[in-house]
Amino acid sequence: MQHNPKMMRWAVLLPLLSVFIWSLNIAVTRYVTEYISPVSISFYRWLVAFIMLTPFMLPQLYKNRALIQQHWKQLAVLAAFGMVLYQGLSYSAAHYTTATNMGIINAFIPVFTILVSVFLLKEWPNRFALLGCLISFSGLLLVIAKGHWANLLSLGGHAGDAIMLAAVFFYAFYGVLLKKWQLKIPLFISVYVQIFFALLYHLPFVLYFGLDAINAQNVWSVLYAGMFPSLAAPLLWMLSIQYLGPNQTSIFMNLMPIVTAGIAYCWLAEQWTAYHSIGTALAILGVLLAQKKAPARVKSITK
Numbered sequence: 001m002q003h004n005p006k007m008m009r010w011a012v013l014l015p016l017l018s019v020f021i022w023s024l025n026i027a028v029t030r031y032v033t034e035y036i037s038p039v040s041i042s043f044y045r046w047l048v049a050f051i052m053l054t055p056f057m058l059p060q061l062y063k064n065r066a067l068i069q070q071h072w073k074q075l076a077v078l079a080a081f082g083m084v085l086y087q088g089l090s091y092s093a094a095h096y097t098t099a100t101n102m103g104i105i106n107a108f109i110p111v112f113t114i115l116v117s118v119f120l121l122k123e124w125p126n127r128f129a130l131l132g133c134l135i136s137f138s139g140l141l142l143v144i145a146k147g148h149w150a151n152l153l154s155l156g157g158h159a160g161d162a163i164m165l166a167a168v169f170f171y172a173f174y175g176v177l178l179k180k181w182q183l184k185i186p187l188f189i190s191v192y193v194q195i196f197f198a199l200l201y202h203l204p205f206v207l208y209f210g211l212d213a214i215n216a217q218n219v220w221s222v223l224y225a226g227m228f229p230s231l232a233a234p235l236l237w238m239l240s241i242q243y244l245g246p247n248q249t250s251i252f253m254n255l256m257p258i259v260t261a262g263i264a265y266c267w268l269a270e271q272w273t274a275y276h277s278i279g280t281a282l283a284i285l286g287v288l289l290a291q292k293k294a295p296a297r298v299k300s301i302t303k
Contacts (some may be wrong), residue, residue: 011243015252018233018240023103023259025229027267029091030099032221038091040212041222043202046083048226050195057192067185068193074181075190079197082174089167097160100270103260104143104280105164107253110287111136112172120176132289139282142275187238195230254284 264270
């Protein structure tokens, strides 16, 4: 595919905007804990996205009805992992940990993806991936321990980090299943159907816990979550992949911990400490190393 060279120079802004939107959403998730329950904002988020997409998706839904009927079970599973377990647990984690820690833990999705791929795809990591995982996990433990390894023994103080780890683990399943199934469905149709299932999955929790009312204190957070991280950021990310390619685009995800920390520092007055810097550096180094491919073996030829 040929692209305008001038547009290519501006294409770098696409993944940067996506990362900023997702990072800001982590801060919004932390901020809104005082004003709305995790179940409520998670449900409202997907409801807003569903309402916005419906006028555009209904004709496409009818046109692709055969594909949807063929793959609806897989879309239902993807919705459970990516939109309910990951997002729902993230909103719960925000009640017990900082946005800074959430951003750093979120950076471990590539490492968790490698581990999940072993079980679902039988793809065994090379030596670089194994070393990268070890380096990343050491950085993760440093952040959770707040710079002092003895703190790991006080299990009660890490509830939010543990919940966020579970969320990231489930999102790794989401990514691996997408790769395993490789559904030939237009992306926004896939997202729309997944949102539909996500709303269905929320209903038992809504009936049990109830819904908080939308008010002046939480309405903008709900609208932001439904519009920007749910719809705008994925679209910008897809455009970035078209212009820059998947490998170059994926590198920008390593900026999320730093961008999230900057937003949390300016908006939520969270502190960025030395152990955050070291942990983030180890996380990024591990992820970059894990993406390195082992050199192909050269077979000797004898005459």
